[in-house]
Amino acid sequence: MDNFYAPGRHHLFVPGPVNIPEPVIRAMNRNNEDYRSPAIPAMTKTLLEDVKKIFKTTSGTPFLIPTTGTGAWESALTNTLSPGDRTISFLIGQFSLLWIDQQQRLKFDVDVVESDWGQGANLDILASKLAADTTHTIKAVCIVHNETATGVTNNLAAVRDILDHYRHPALFLVDGVSSICALDFRMDEWGIDVALTGSQKALSLPTGMGIVCASPKALEATKTAKSVRVFFDWNDYLKFYKMGTYWPYTPSIQLLYGLRAALDLLFEEGLDNVIARHSRLGKATRLAVEAWGLKNCTQKEEWVSNTVTAVVVPPYIDSSEIVRRGWKRYNLSLGLGLNKVAGRVFRIGHLGNVNELQLLGCLAGVEMILKDVGYPVKLGSGVAAACAYLQNNVPMIPSRI
Amino acid sequence: MDNFYAPGRHHLFVPGPVNIPEPVIRAMNRNNEDYRSPAIPAMTKTLLEDVKKIFKTTSGTPFLIPTTGTGAWESALTNTLSPGDRTISFLIGQFSLLWIDQQQRLKFDVDVVESDWGQGANLDILASKLAADTTHTIKAVCIVHNETATGVTNNLAAVRDILDHYRHPALFLVDGVSSICALDFRMDEWGIDVALTGSQKALSLPTGMGIVCASPKALEATKTAKSVRVFFDWNDYLKFYKMGTYWPYTPSIQLLYGLRAALDLLFEEGLDNVIARHSRLGKATRLAVEAWGLKNCTQKEEWVSNTVTAVVVPPYIDSSEIVRRGWKRYNLSLGLGLNKVAGRVFRIGHLGNVNELQLLGCLAGVEMILKDVGYPVKLGSGVAAACAYLQNNVPMIPSRI
C-alpha cells in the first residue's frame, strides 16, 4: 500500500479529487451506524437544509446521491427529460464532451454547440437557436459551468438572460462539478433548474456523493419525464423525505458526517470568503504562468477559471512528461491534458480546501519541472509574480486576528 | 454530531451497514489522491484480481462501482437484458420485492414467483416454468441469495441444477448482498452469470461500492442488451481496463484502500474460516431464540440464514418497540421488521467482522429488552444456550495459539 512511498506530504493539485481538510478526515474516521436509527435522519435533515446554501437556493430540493459526478449528470437528465427530447449542449472540452456523450446514449436529440477547446460556450449560437425555436422543441439547455479540462468558466447569468430574452421555457441544467463551493454560483437568481456537483471537488470530501439540486420546475418535469430510471429516481427520495426517513437505500454514514463537517468549515470561513480565496489562487496561478512565458489554455480573460488553470506548453515539450515528472521527482500531482489537448496542456487544480502557501509550493515545483523538461524558465519567476499579488491581497485569518 | 451520545461502544447488529474492523477504519483514514497517478491503477489491478476470490470465480470479470446495492442490481440488469425481456424473480421478502420493483420499472416482463415471507424461493414453480419455456422466452432467473428481511437463504446450487436439468439458457442473476463473504458462495461452480454485493455488508466497509461480477456469458449478453445505461455501463469499465487506467470516472480513494484492507483481513482469517464463523454465530443466535421461546421467521431449517435472524414476537408485542428500546436504553441497534412483517419481526444481523462475545452482548441486550416490553423471558436463557454451543465450537484464534 505504500508501494509508492515518498517522504513528506503529497502535493495534490489535480482538479479533483482534492485535498480533504483534517477536520473532515477526522469526522469521517468512524464505524458504520444504522441509517434507520433516529440519529441519521436528524442529521440528514440539517444537511439537506444547509446544502441548499452552497447552491444559493431557497426553493430548490437537494438530493445526496451515492454516486459520482457522472451519476449526478444521469440523475439530472433522466429525471427531467424523455428519450428523443431535444437538448442544447455546449462542447468546449473533455467533460462537456462526456456529458454530451451521456446525453446521446440516453437517447436525447442533442444539439451540440461546439467551440474551440479553450473557449467558452458560444452563446450567440444559443441565442439564435432559441430565437428560431418558436415551437419550443428545445427541452433543455445543458451547460458545464466550469470546464475542468481547459480551465474555462462559462457565464451562467448570460445564459439565463438569453433564455429570458426569448421567453424560452427550456430547462436550464448546469454541471457545477468544478465550480460549486468555489466560484460564484446562484441557482435561484440565475434560474437554474438542475445544478449538481460531486463531493470530491470543491467540497473537499472523498468521492462518492453526487449532490444534485432541483428547482420546482425541474421537479414538475419529473412527472412527464419518460427516461427509465430507478437508482437515480428522485421520486424515491421524495417519498422517503415525506416519511422523514430520507433514504431509499443505504447512504455512506461516513460521507454524511464528512459533509456535515465540510459544510461547517465552509460556513465558518464564509462562502464569500471561500470564493474570494479561489479568486486569489486563480489570479496568482495565472500571474505565475504569465511570468513563465507560457500561455493559459483559456483564450479570453472573460472565461478564466479560478478553480483550474490549464497551461499550454511549447510544442517541443510533452505535457504528460511534466505530470509524470511531478509525481516521480517532486511528490506533486498535476492534471494531464485530456483528449484534444493531450500532450499540449497540463493543469493546476486550485480548488477546494487549499491555501496560498500550498499553491506557492506547487508553483515552485512546476518551475523546477519546467526546467527539468528543457523549458528555459527563470526559476523563481512565477513564485515571485504570485507572491507580489498575494502579499498585497491575502487577508488576515479572521479567527486569528 | 454527538447529539445522541451514549457511553461505551455502540452495539451495531442491523444486517447492514455492519461494523468496520479497526484496521479498515485506519486504512481509510487518509487524504484523497490523484486516481490517474500510477499508484491507483496498480492497486486496482490487485483488487480486481483478489475480489474474484470472494465470488469464487476465476472466469468472472468484476466491477467496483461507486454505488449501493440498488445500483449494483441496476447494473446487473441493464447490462444483460433489454426492455421487455422476461425474467423470473422470486418474491420472498422486502429486498426481493424491491428488486422486482426495479425490474418492473426497468421495463422487464417480470414473472414473479411469490412465497410466504419466511419461506425460501419456490423452486418447484421455477422448474415448471422452465419446463414449459421450450422457446426460451425466459431471459434471466433473478434470485436473492439471502433475503435480509426474513433471514431466508435460498439454495443456489438447486437453481443451477434446475436450469441445467432443463438445459435452459437463461442468465442466472444473483443478489449476494447479505451473503457474499459470509455464506458459502460459488459463482463458477454454480454457474452464476452475475453476482453482486455491497461494500457495507459482509465485506464490512462503509457504503459506497457496489461489487458486481459478470461471467463470460453475461459479458456476451451486454452486446445485445438494449437497456439504456451510461453510469452503470460495464463497457465503459472494460474500455478503461484495457487501457490499464481502470476508472471511467473517479472512484473513492478511501474505499479502494479500505477494500484492500478488508480483503487482506478476509484472506488472513481464511474465507472458509469466515464462513464457519458466520455459521457459528447464526447457530448460536437461533439457539438463543429457541431458548427464549420465540420463533424464527424462517419457516424451515433448510432456509435458515447465518447472516441475519428474523425473530417473530408474540402478537401482543410491537417489534418496533424492541428496536426503539434497544437504541434508547442499551445502545443497541437491531433491525426493524419491514413491510409485511413490520411490527411482528425484529432482526439480529450477525454478519461481517463480528465475533462471539459481541454477539453474546447483543443477545443479553435482547433478553433485557424482551423483559422491558413485557415478554416473560427467562433472563440468561438465550445466552446460556448460545454459550453452551459456542464453548464447544469456537476454535482457538490461529494467530494466537
Add this chain to the structure above:
Amino acid sequence: MDNFYAPGRHHLFVPGPVNIPEPVIRAMNRNNEDYRSPAIPAMTKTLLEDVKKIFKTTSGTPFLIPTTGTGAWESALTNTLSPGDRTISFLIGQFSLLWIDQQQRLKFDVDVVESDWGQGANLDILASKLAADTTHTIKAVCIVHNETATGVTNNLAAVRDILDHYRHPALFLVDGVSSICALDFRMDEWGIDVALTGSQKALSLPTGMGIVCASPKALEATKTAKSVRVFFDWNDYLKFYKMGTYWPYTPSIQLLYGLRAALDLLFEEGLDNVIARHSRLGKATRLAVEAWGLKNCTQKEEWVSNTVTAVVVPPYIDSSEIVRRGWKRYNLSLGLGLNKVAGRVFRIGHLGNVNELQLLGCLAGVEMILKDVGYPVKLGSGVAAACAYLQNNVPMIPSRI
C-alpha cells in the same frame, strides 16, 4: 502489526489501559501543532479549568504531566516532601506496594501499614499512629484510593476524619489512578492535598498524561520540599502558567485534544451519571461472580470496587490460564493476578468508557473460559444474575429519550 489478528472487536477488560471512545480517537487523529502558537495555550487554559471538576476541587492547581501514573506518584512525592520525611503508607496490593517501593527509593522514612491482600487500609492503625505522633513527625499519609490489584476501594473520607480528629497536619496524598472519573472523589471536601490519575484509566485516553492536582497546602509544601526534582517540578509549570504559555516542555498535542474531547464526553454524560454507571457495572459483575460460585478477592462489602473486580479461582485452577485463554480463544483481555495473588486471581476491569452490553459480552466470555479450564460453571448463570439487576437499573439514555 496484525500478527495477532482476530475478527471482530477486541474485548478489552483489563483495568487499564481501557477502551477509548470513538469521539476521542477521532479528536486525536491529527498532525502535530506548534505548542507555542496561541491555539494551544488557549486550549490548555480551558483544560486546566475543566480538569479540576473531575477532582471536585476549586482551590486545587492541576498539572498535566507527560508521564504515566508512576511519574505522577513521583511528582506528588518529590514536590511536597524531603528525603528522610516520615510517611504513612498502606500496603494492600501490588500498586500500593509499588508506590511504597517508590517512596523508599526516594529516601522517605516509610511507615508501612500492611493488610491482607483483599482488605482495605487499616485505618485503626492510622488512628493510633497519628494519636501517638504528637510531635508531627509524620509528614504525609499516602493512600491508594482504589487498589487495582485486588479491587479494593479505601474510604478516603474516613482518612480525613481521622486526620481531623487528631488535628494532624500531615499531607494527605491520594493515588486516584483507578478511581478518579469513575468513583466518588471529592478533593476539596475530603481535604486531599495531592490527588492524581493517569490518562489511560477512567478518563479513557491513551497512556501518556499524568494528571496531578495540588491543594494550596501542597503548593506551600513545595517551598520547603528538598527532594531533588526537575522534570517533575511543579514550579516549572507554575512559572509558565504565570506567563500564559503553560508548558515548560513540549506536551502531546494529541493528548490535549483527546483530553478536551474526553472531558466533553464526561460532562455530557454528567459526572454523577458516570459514577452511577460504574456502580451499576461493578454491582452487575459482583452478582455474576456470586452466581458462578466464585469469591471476590475483596473481603468485605465496604471495600468493593466499582472499577475492577478481582475474582478468586479455586486452588485447582491457574488464573493465568484464564487470562491466556481469553486472549487466545475469545479475543478478550482480562487482568492477571499480580504478585501475592498471581495464579489465584483474575481481574475484570469495568472502568472508563464502557457500557452494560459490553460488560455482558465479557461476562459471557468469562463463563465459557471457566468451563474451558474445568470449573463447573453453569453457563449463563452470571449473565442472568447481571441482567436481572441491570434490566431493573439501567436508565434510558438521556440524549435519546
Add this chain to the structure above:
Amino acid sequence: MDNFYAPGRHHLFVPGPVNIPEPVIRAMNRNNEDYRSPAIPAMTKTLLEDVKKIFKTTSGTPFLIPTTGTGAWESALTNTLSPGDRTISFLIGQFSLLWIDQQQRLKFDVDVVESDWGQGANLDILASKLAADTTHTIKAVCIVHNETATGVTNNLAAVRDILDHYRHPALFLVDGVSSICALDFRMDEWGIDVALTGSQKALSLPTGMGIVCASPKALEATKTAKSVRVFFDWNDYLKFYKMGTYWPYTPSIQLLYGLRAALDLLFEEGLDNVIARHSRLGKATRLAVEAWGLKNCTQKEEWVSNTVTAVVVPPYIDSSEIVRRGWKRYNLSLGLGLNKVAGRVFRIGHLGNVNELQLLGCLAGVEMILKDVGYPVKLGSGVAAACAYLQNNVPMIPSRI
C-alpha cells in the same frame, strides 16, 4: 477546538513538534490494548532492536520512556552520575542552557563552557580542561549535538577525538533531540555513552516518548550512580527486559504502533537518504536566507545545521512579529527566537518528514512576511535560489522510478 480555523493545510515549520506522516497518523488511530498481552512484548522486542539502527549502535541498550526530551535528559544524567559529580557542559543556546540548569538542579558540579549564541561548543576549552584533569574528576562531558535555538551543529567526532587523545574516561552524554534521524549520528563509532532524542522531532511522531540509548559503559555506571531516581531508573526497564514483558509501567500503545510505522518509513526511505534529504533542505534554506540578504545566526559554515535555520533579522524588525504574522496571515508556524536571541532571530525548522515543495511553500511565505514587516526583500529571490539548488540535486523518488 477549531477556534483558530484557517483553510488548507497548516504549514508547520517549527523545529518540533514536526509534521507526522499520514501512515504514522493512521497507525496510531486505534484503541488501547492490554500491554501485558503477548502482542505488545512481541512488538516491543522488534522496536528495541530496530531503534538501535537510528543511533547507529549495536552494543547500546535502548529505553523507550514515556516522557519528553527533558525527561530523557534527566534519565541520562541520573542513571549514570551521582550528586556532586563534575560535568563539562557547553552553553551555546537555550536548550543547552536548560540542560545545564537541569544538571545544576540535580546537584552536579557543572563546569559550564560558554560560547556566543551562534557558535558551536568550544572544544579547545574542552581539550584544556581534560588535559588538566589528570585525576579524572570530570565524570561526564555533556553536549547538545544540534542546538535548536541557534541552528548550530556540534562536531561529536571531534569531542570523541579529544577524549581519546587525553585517554579520559569521562562519560560522553549527547542530546540528539534535533539531530537523530536527521543528521549523521554514529553512537558506536563516536563512543557515545548516552544518546537521546524525543519522539516529536525527526522521528516525526507525537510528543511523549523519550528515546534513550546507553552504551555498556553507561550501563556499568548505573551501578555506582547515586542520583535518586525511580520513574527514570533504567534498572526497572532492564528487569522487565529480562522477563520479556518489557514495561515497568504502562506505555502508550499508540506511540508504540506509531514508532513501528515511523521506523518502517525511515528504513523504507533509507537512513542515508533521510540524512541527505535534510542536507538538501538545510542547504536550500540557507541559500534562500542569503538571497534575502539576511544572516544565519550560525556564525561559521562548520556549525550550520541541516535541521533548523535561525535567521537574524535587522535591528529595526522584531522577529516575534514575523512569527506572529506567519500564523495570523499565512497559516504558517515558524520558531521564535529564544532568550538571548529573542526578537532578533526567527527559526525555520526543516526536520522530520518534510519534503522540498513543502519547504518552498514555507520560504515563499517567509518572503511575504518579510515584506509585510517592512524588510525590503525581493519577492521570489529566496525561492529562486533554493530552486536553483534543488532542481539540480533532488533525486528521483526511488519507489516511483
